[in-house]
Amino acid sequence: MLKTKVLLVIVAVLSLSWAVNAAQSPLAVRSRGIAVNLDAHGRITAIKNLITGANYPVSADDCRIVLDSATISLSDVPMKLSSNIGNSIAFTGSASGLEITRVYTAAANRGYFNRDLSIKNISGKPIVVKTIMDCSLVFAKPFASAAFHDDNMSRPDMLYETSVNVFMRNPVGGLCAGLKYPYFKPDIANDHVSLYYEPNYRLKPGEKLDLPTMFVAAYKKLGCTVRKAITWKTRVLSMKQEEMDLGEVRAMQQVMGDYLTEYPLPKDGYYLWLNCYWADKTLRGRMDAQRADGYIKLMDEAKMAKCLDLVTIGSVWCGWGLFIKPAPEIDAVGADAVLPRNPFTDRVVEHAQSLGLATSGFCEPNAATRHYRKDHPDFRIQPKPNGPTVADNCHANPEYEDWFYKLTCSAIDTYHLQKWAWDHSWMKRPMICYNPTHGHEPGNCEFDEYRNVTDMIMKLRQRYPRELLEIYWGLKExxxxxxxxxxxxxxxxxxxxxxxxxxxxADDLRFQHWYNHNYRFIPTHLDLAQIYMTRERNGHLYSILSALSASTHASLADWTPFTTQSEADKIFAPLRRWKAWANANQAYLRDRVDLFGQPIRTDGIDGTAHIIGDKGFIFVFNPWPEEHWGSIPLTDTIGLEKGSKFSLDNITGDAPKRLGVYKKGDNFVFPIPGKSAMLIELKPTNDAISHIIVPTGTKAQPAFPRY
Structure with a gap:
């Protein structure tokens, strides 16, 4: 018994000594929410959650790189400190013909750190990087639970459910960890996490390859539950229930939000365009004299609307065909990657420019009827060794993807387009190609495809900093x-x-956006919002406010014909009013806090808060016939970081209507009529306190539910 007590004392002293030394280690990266301690070789020895105060000692940190000729375990490689500047620490080592670099970084005001990994071939001969195990951490003390999280997209005929992160959970808080790459496979338990992926990449002599970035984020549980409330079979969402604490969701929203940077749109302010593909079905298809006349008539009306910035060209490649239908002129484009001019499109674009309206184009990266590079049938995917090819071209082939990039640039430059979009198939899973001439390793080449496609998008972004680049189905896999x-x-x-x-x-729009934010962690500014003039059964205003709550831009997806300016003034008065409001309040629309839970849950209201400092706006929607009540805490949970007393006014109508004056920390309890939308302005005030009278027995729905 005495020996056991002595042993326990020794272990306790050693653990305390380790914790003190780790905390004092000069090799540490620290932000507002997280700190990571490193040993002399750049291996993680401890991660501290600075939000909860919890320390997570790490007993092993490895990265395993499997090559065609060797296997490298970084835990055995003597990495050396190569840079320690600010909040960035780099380590470099070499093994089996590779120079390997790890770089730790953390922004001061964030709750996570990144670890970049790059390799350089210094062997003088090609090396094939077969598989990598990264983010491989063994924790000295197990967490209460561990869970893998995918993007919750699901469709039987396609491989969705791409990887996002893992959660390491304890009762008070925990960690989110992952790789910024969609195709990793997890090996997790309560005491460890390891993430695997298959580059199958041939590294040329002297070539440097940046590999997917690892991240670890800290979170504190907020006691509010994010959960699905789907009672019908959805089109592409997983029906499997997954509950998360709001603190976990916000930690991942921060990681993803920083990764998916917001870029300026073609014009400052709220950007609004007319989607001709949806607004006028007669304009779909190959551009000819009749369709050109139709576009010109619609553009004249769009100018009279006095609220639209751009009109889309609804036929692919700026007039050469109907979506996923044959376009021989595009099939015939050769190595020069020059878009042929369509004379009818020339007339349409010239007319738009004379009106001061921008135009846009779109294409399908792959389609069974789109035979890009007909002169190069060898560019097509070959799914089996020595087998036949399929219709789709191989985007894992860098030569082909470079051609596709040049053709896209040719289209944008030829017609001075301010918006470009992709629809249909682009990235595919499984992505298997055995063609030995494609510049990728035979077999699984999803890594090459992902790298080529995302690099192409970033090249376009660098070349066209203010282009509105938009994706439809092409990247869902x-x-x-x-x-x-x-x-x-x-x-x-x-x-x-x-x-x-x-x-x-409009309810469907908000339903989709809620999943974008809360299960896919995509930032608000990336949401596509559609506004309808007549198709929204709860009214045009309901459609407008649903779109404004969602993003910094929107498309008008249907049209009301008119002939005179006075008719246009009447029809477009609501849209002009709310676009002017959005222009003035653009900063508040870039981000949001979701309220009340999933839209369209039975008898549920939904909404969003857009608060900066001590002022902002709250959108609330009631899709049900009956009146419902809601309750919103006036705290930092909705982003209210300053101020002590606030007025809340309903600004949905022509004149503001005072709803009350509340102190910070109060619950704002209010009713909303059935089938209606309400926009509330919150701002600091010195007015006397006043509250909405809540009838006895009223059950108000909480903005942050607990299940």
């Missing part, structure tokens, strides 16, 4: 990590195509 460089994405599916649970089009 690559998930949120594939969205860098983009301005907008088509959420989960086409708005209004899944109306389960008797939802309206």
């Amino acid at each position: 690559a998930g949120p990590w594939s969205l860098r460089g983009l301005s907008s994405l088509e959420n989960l599916y086409e708005n209004g195509q899944d109306t389960g649970h008797n939802m309206s089009i």
